[in-house]
Amino acid sequence: MKIVITGANGFVGAALCRYFYEQGHTILAVGRQAKSHPNLAAVAEYLPADITQSLPPFRADVCIHAAALASDTATYQDLHQHNVIGTRQVLAAARHCEYFVQISSSSVYQFGQVPAKETSATLAANLSPYGKTKLLADNLVAENIRAGQKRIVLRPRAIYGIGDRVLLPRLLGMVKRNIVVHPVPAQISTSLTHVDNIAYAINLFLRQTSQPALQIYNVADAPVYNLRQSILQLLAAVYQQELKVCSIPVSLLKLLADLNKIVPFSAKLNPLVLNTLTQNAVLDISAIRENLGYQPQNDFKSVYPQIAAWLRGVGGLNYYLNNLAQMPWEIGEKFAVKAS
Incomplete structure (x- = not known):
């Protein structure tokens, strides 16, 4: 098959390019940069474009x-332009494609004590601006499906893996002089999604023998994780030592977040970050298991040592943090795809 992948310079897009290239497909990679990274050029044709x-x-x-x-x-306004208008433009460009895959987000849910089901996404919920625009984009995907085209919306939670430049820098930012300063309560549970589990889900979709016009699924690793324990495991592997922990009371963090609304002093202290670190965020993946036969093999326990090794392999923490833009394709020789 010939597969178009937008966002090819980003973490998820880059991982999907590598995955489907290895599966033997022809890749057309779409990205905003004028020129592609050499590692991208080795596996895909590149189309520079503003979606x-x-x-x-x-x-x-x-x-x-x-x-x-x-x-x-x-x-x-910027989120709407990129996530809603951008999706509309991509849908129009993909009108001749037999299959359309929308990589959405678990931010479309207002999490509670029970795992979030696909049907619980609603614009009436108290969503972040990002979550709202992603749900509006999902709604566009559900409209005006041409005869014969099959569409799927996948909603991952906290995507991680080799090449990540979004989640990992936030976790590294918690470490100050070998002390992990964080507000995560001990009992918080979360879903996580290894990036290759997204690719695996897409592969299952493409191999379905009978498909409805539209499918919407949560996609995550099989285990539900303890968020605090997972963060500490990864950071200990990255720094190659046990780190001291300084816990911040959630009540204090909420007070600081409220003050930040009145007199802004930190862009990082906002409701989205606060909710991510202090609330359960578990996805119900029963629908994708039942309808696609989804049985993910990648999980955080087996992968976090690889992430730590990758960081060392690309030049260490300082190099990584100073070159985030190219990290999705700076995957190191050990993890690189070999072009044919």
């Missing part, structure tokens, strides 16, 4: 839309 503008029709079998603006500090 918020009109795009040429994609002549391909599959379109995987992984491009998005995920930011705690971006304005709603």
Whole structure:
């Protein structure tokens, strides 16, 4: 198959390019940068394009839309432009594709004490600006499906893996002089999604023998994780030592977040970050298991040592943090795809 992948310079898009190249498919990678990274050029044709503008029709079998603006500090207008208008433009360009895959987000849910089901996503909930624009984009994917086209929306939670430049820097930012300063209560449970589990889910979708026009699924690792324990395991592996822990009371953090609304002093101290660290965020993945036969093999316990090894392999923490933009393709020789 020929597969178009938007957001090819980002973490998820890059991982999908590598995965489907290894599966033997022809890849057309779409990204905003004028030139592609050499490692991308080795596995894909590259199309520089701004998805918020009109795009040429994609002549391909599959379109995987992984491009998005995920930011705690971006304005709603910018988020809407990239995530809603951008999705509309990509849908128009993909009108001749037999399959369309939307990489959405668990931010479309207002989490509670029970795992979130696909049907619980609603614009009436108290969503972050990012979550609202991702749900609006999902709604676009559900509309005006041409005859014969099959579409799927996948909603991952806290995507991690080799090449990550979003989640990992936030976790590294918790470490100050070998002390982990964090507000995560001991009992918080969360779903996590290894990036290759997303690719695996897409593969299952493409291999379905009978498909409805639209499918919407949560996608995550099989285990539910203790968030605090997972963070400490990864950071200890990265720094190659046990780190001291300084816990911040959630009540104090909420007070600081409220003060930050009145007199802003930190862009990182916002409701989205606060909710991520202090609330259960578990996805119900029973639907994707039942309908796609989803049985993910990648999990955090087996992968976090690889992430630590990758960081050392690409030049260490300082190099990583100073070169985040290229990290999705700076995967190191050990993890690199070999071009044919």
